[in-house]
Amino acid sequence: MPVNTSGTLTKEEAAAKLWGEQSQFVNLAGHDVHIIEAGDPNSENLLILLHGFGASSFSYKDTLEPLAEVAHVIAYDRAAFGFTERPTEWEVNPFGTPGQLEVIDEIVERYGEGKNVLILGHSAGGSIAASYAVQNQSKLAGVILFAPAILTGGGAPGWLNWIFSIPQFDHLGPLLVSSIATSGLDLLYASYYDQSKVTQQTLDGYTAPLEVIGWERAFWEFNRAPRDPEISERFTEISIPTMVITGDTDEVVATSDSIEVSQRLPGSKLVIIPQTGHLPNEEKPEEFASAVIDFLREAVGS
Numbered sequence: 001m002p003v004n005t006s007g008t009l010t011k012e013e014a015a016a017k018l019w020g021e022q023s024q025f026v027n028l029a030g031h032d033v034h035i036i037e038a039g040d041p042n043s044e045n046l047l048i049l050l051h052g053f054g055a056s057s058f059s060y061k062d063t064l065e066p067l068a069e070v071a072h073v074i075a076y077d078r079a080a081f082g083f084t085e086r087p088t089e090w091e092v093n094p095f096g097t098p099g100q101l102e103v104i105d106e107i108v109e110r111y112g113e114g115k116n117v118l119i120l121g122h123s124a125g126g127s128i129a130a131s132y133a134v135q136n137q138s139k140l141a142g143v144i145l146f147a148p149a150i151l152t153g154g155g156a157p158g159w160l161n162w163i164f165s166i167p168q169f170d171h172l173g174p175l176l177v178s179s180i181a182t183s184g185l186d187l188l189y190a191s192y193y194d195q196s197k198v199t200q201q202t203l204d205g206y207t208a209p210l211e212v213i214g215w216e217r218a219f220w221e222f223n224r225a226p227r228d229p230e231i232s233e234r235f236t237e238i239s240i241p242t243m244v245i246t247g248d249t250d251e252v253v254a255t256s257d258s259i260e261v262s263q264r265l266p267g268s269k270l271v272i273i274p275q276t277g278h279l280p281n282e283e284k285p286e287e288f289a290s291a292v293i294d295f296l297r298e299a300v301g302s
Contacts, residue, residue, distance in 0.1 A: 039068030052123030056082030
């Protein structure tokens with residue numbers, strides 16, 4: 001059975017449609033990573049933004065400008081999402097945790113020399129940020145765990161797990177996961193406290209990466225890629241300044257889970273943004289950005 005892609009555009013074409021001249025591609029860890037920059041590259045602070053499952057840098061569009069007042073901001077699309085290259089061959093799997101940690105490390109090396117580096121990770125990206133922080137505390141001034149999928153998973157739908165190891169399904173895998181094109185929007189609506197705030201612009205931004213040729217294969221590779229199975233316990237090793245931020249009605253990564261993560265990190269700062277769900281950065285961007293800026297200033301002593 002032939003498995004075709006629904007995408008019709010190159011990554012560059014699709015990215016330009018959404019971001020225009022802001023769109024950039026930088027080769028990191030052996031593949032082209034799509035990044036969005038904001039702020040002064042000469043700032044003494046570097047803030048790296050990781051998005052969650054099914055999202056992209058677009059999720060931070062309304063917070064880039066205020067965050068840029070205090071840091072050079074790098075938001076990037078994690079492999080399989082957004083407009084980052086979707087390789088089919090690699091030395092280190094870019095879709096798994098080890099490959100994603102390499103990308104972060106190269107961003108830190110390229111943009112963070114001599115700076116106060118902070119990393120902010122949302123949902124599944126929060127578990128990646130925690131994994132990086134555990135292994136690289138000396139390189140960071142602080143870490144922000146935003147509704148982090150640490151105690152509960154933020155990856156593949158459960159019904160897919162049993163088929164990942166069956167070779168015969170490798171060919172059909174992209175077809176099996178292609179339903180995310182519609183079911184992913186259900187997750188988006190579930191991520192909002194006030195669903196009336198999900199505008200057509202929001203929908204267009206989230207679905208734009210589905211125009212990229214080969215997105216289905218990359219999504220399949222992501223879902224069967226290696227994870228960090230120990231992060232649910234090892235995150236307690238983080239000793240640098242840490243903030244946990246969440247919405248008060250998060251049903252995707254339960255608000256209670258974020259509270260527990262903070263409680264298990266002595267000295268961490270907990271911020272709960274009222275009347276928001278899994279995406280307070282989109283529902284209340286000014287309030288979200290203000291909390292991040294306050295923490296950054298506390299972490300770097302400015």
